Each structure stands twice: as C-alpha cells, then as structure tokens.
Amino acid sequence: MESKERNPDWTRDELILALDLYIRFKGNPPGKTSQEDLMLSQLLNRLGSEFGKPGSKYRNANGVYMKCMNFRRFDPAYKNSGKVGLQRGNKLEEEVWRTFADKPELLREVASAISDHVLNDDSNLAPVDDDEETVEADEGRLLTRVHRHRERSKKIVNKKKDAILKKTGRLACEACDFDFQAAYGARGSGFIEAHHTKPVHTLRPGDKTKLEDLALLCANCHRMVHVRQPWLTVETLRATIKAASEPAAKDTSKGDLAPSPQSAFT
Ligand SMILES: [Zn+2]
Ligand SMILES: [Zn+2]
Known part of the structure; x- marks a missing residue:
C-alpha cells in the first residue's frame, strides 16, 4: 500500500519562492532534475520545519517543478501561444500571481528576504503566539512572524x-x-x-x-x-x-x- 501521507497545501511563502523561480526563468522553469528545483526543495523543507515537521515527501524537486508549471495557466505569454497550462491548483496561487507577477523586482526582494531568514536560522524566529486577528502579510507568514x-x-x-x-x-x-x-x-x-x-x-x-x-x-x-x-x-x-x-x-x-x-x- 502507498503511504497516505498527504502534503499540506502550499503556503503563500512557498508560492512566492516558486513564482520567483518561474519568473526568473521567464516562464520556462528548469526541469525536475535541475539544481534549482533541488535547492528550492531543500529550502522549502527548512522553511516547512519552521512551522512543524514536514514528512519525507514534503516539497520534493518534482513537486517544485509541478508547482512552477502551475503558474503557466495565469501567464499571458503562455496563454497567448494557444496552450493551456495545468488546471489544478488553488486560489492562493492566483493571488500570489496577481500580487507579484508584474513586479519581478519586488518579488525577488521578498523571496530573498524569506530565504535569508530561513538560511540564517534567525534565532529571532521563535514563534510568537498566533494572533487570529492578524492576517498574514502579502509577503507570507515567515516575514509576518519576523x-x-x-x-x-x-x-x-x-x-x-x-x-x-x-x-x-x-x-x-x-x-x-x-x-x-x-x-x-x-x-x-x-x-x-x-x-x-x-x-x-x-x-x-x-x-x-x-x-x-x-x-x-x-x-x-x-x-x-x-x-x-x-x-x-x-x-x-x-x-x-x-x-x-x-x-x-x-x-x-x-x-x-x-x-x-x-x-x-x-
Ligand atoms: Zn489609535
Ligand atoms: Zn504591527
């Protein structure tokens, strides 16, 4: 039997990092065996562990690749070519696309701020009590926490x-x-x-x-x-x-x- 381990939906932070990769590669994200996908997969695993223990199949390189390809369905450049992107995906993907796709420089800054905090193991990141009245910033929950x-x-x-x-x-x-x-x-x-x-x-x-x-x-x-x-x-x-x-x-x-x-x- 296959393991029933189901990965949680992608968070805003994670989608920002994936969109950043998509935009940097101008809508042609690198393949699932690429160094970029592997590195992003590792980063997402560290980010995920900030918010709980991710399972063994959490955000592997294949998942990263698929998620990047998901953005194609919003991409006018791709749509105009008459092709149809993957149709699965959630509303948050569209929101992240709308917020950042036409602001590549801002997207780059947000993505690098997130990865800096993850890679530097910022000890400042000790969780603060969740406040239900605080809506996560456009830039995701890690930066909200900071x-x-x-x-x-x-x-x-x-x-x-x-x-x-x-x-x-x-x-x-x-x-x-x-x-x-x-x-x-x-x-x-x-x-x-x-x-x-x-x-x-x-x-x-x-x-x-x-x-x-x-x-x-x-x-x-x-x-x-x-x-x-x-x-x-x-x-x-x-x-x-x-x-x-x-x-x-x-x-x-x-x-x-x-x-x-x-x-x-x-
Ligand atoms: Zn006041
Ligand atoms: Zn405040």
Whole structure:
C-alpha cells in the first residue's frame, strides 16, 4: 500500500519562492532534475520545519517543478501561444500571481528576504503566539512572524516609549491620538502598542530595530493595520480614520467605505 501521507497545501511563502523561480526563468522553469528545483526543495523543507515537521515527501524537486508549471495557466505569454497550462491548483496561487507577477523586482526582494531568514536560522524566529486577528502579510507568514517578533521586542519598545514620553509628555496613538492614561487613568499609564513600520520584505536577519522604525499605536489602530491584506501604512490608516469620520464622505459613499488601502510597497 502507498503511504497516505498527504502534503499540506502550499503556503503563500512557498508560492512566492516558486513564482520567483518561474519568473526568473521567464516562464520556462528548469526541469525536475535541475539544481534549482533541488535547492528550492531543500529550502522549502527548512522553511516547512519552521512551522512543524514536514514528512519525507514534503516539497520534493518534482513537486517544485509541478508547482512552477502551475503558474503557466495565469501567464499571458503562455496563454497567448494557444496552450493551456495545468488546471489544478488553488486560489492562493492566483493571488500570489496577481500580487507579484508584474513586479519581478519586488518579488525577488521578498523571496530573498524569506530565504535569508530561513538560511540564517534567525534565532529571532521563535514563534510568537498566533494572533487570529492578524492576517498574514502579502509577503507570507515567515516575514509576518519576523514583523510581529520585532515589534514585540520589549527592550526597543520600552526605549521608544521612553523617548516619546520624554519628548511629548504622553503616549498617544500616532494614528488616532488615543491616550490610554487619559482614558483609563493610572491603569492605562505607560500602555500603548508598537508597530514596526518597515515593509516586511526589507527586514533582514540580524537587523537592529531603530526607534524610528517603530510607530506607537493604540490596540484598535494596530488591529486595523493588520486585519486585512494589504496591511496599512500608518499614513493610510490616518487617512482612513479621517475619511470615515467625515459625514459628507459617509453619505455619498454608497458602499464604498474607505479609500482603497495602500500597500506598504506600492
Ligand atoms: Zn489609535
Ligand atoms: Zn504591527
């Protein structure tokens, strides 16, 4: 009997790495015995082990090759030639294609950020508790985890709070100006969250977070940044709050609730 071991669906991170290979080879991905497929297979196995133990058949070179070929069904160059790509595949593939296929340079940066973190065995990658309200960044769950980890680093966050307190005398949300101490008295004193503002694909292993990389946000605003894709920049969040509070905008909006969110990397 064949083993019933079934591989989990490809994650966004994995699809990004496969699409990067596909695009680098201009829609003609190297064959299943190629060095490239083998190396990507190894990288995916290390990435997979960051999130649990992958089985022995996890993302072998053949699987890598098949996944790359899956992208052909979205590729206009291929479709225009009258051929039809593999029809199997999931919705996430299409999403990753739509996000990155026409931005090869960004794709390259995201893919290399992911592989850098995997290959460097970044000890920063100790899992942070999963937050159900945080939607994974366009750039995948590994870089999402790096983001969460860095903005929760007590030492730098406390430094940031001290600096702002010294400068302004209070700890107010940079998007909506909410001040926990003003609202909750002594219980709210010193409380505010920090958000790492750098686009996640620019985060590299071993980087030192600088004070200016962090923005102080109230818990609501921080949630709103991360609740949907793409994540919002602090500037866009501010504009969103402003637009939502203007009665005129509300009356004429007819279901068009807020200005379209702007990705951190557009
Ligand atoms: Zn706020
Ligand atoms: Zn954040």
